[in-house]
Amino acid sequence: MWRLVGAQQGECDMLDPLAKALEALREKTKGETLEGSVKLDFTDLGALRLDENGARMDDGADADCIIIADLETFRKMFDGDLSPTGAFMTGKIKIDGDMGVAMKVASLLG
16 A cells, blocks of 8 residues: 555655655545544654545644654554554554544544
């Protein structure tokens, strides 16, 4: 899910990782929107946003919830290899703000 069609493994990692993450998030959420807003903060790479308008690059607006993790942790959650709840319980992600919104995101990611 995380890789571009036709790209060599490893080559995708060299391309814009935030754009790949956005593509994976859109595929994972299947175009569903979120009541409320969440900022997915990829530490030093930038951020994505998921809200009633769907998934997109973060526009800097305030969010109800901010989820902070590194690229690999988000990749595992988007690919279904790590549950959002498990990531939180093991300290792989940090959540700031509305836990209700975070739980909605967890259900979207499966």
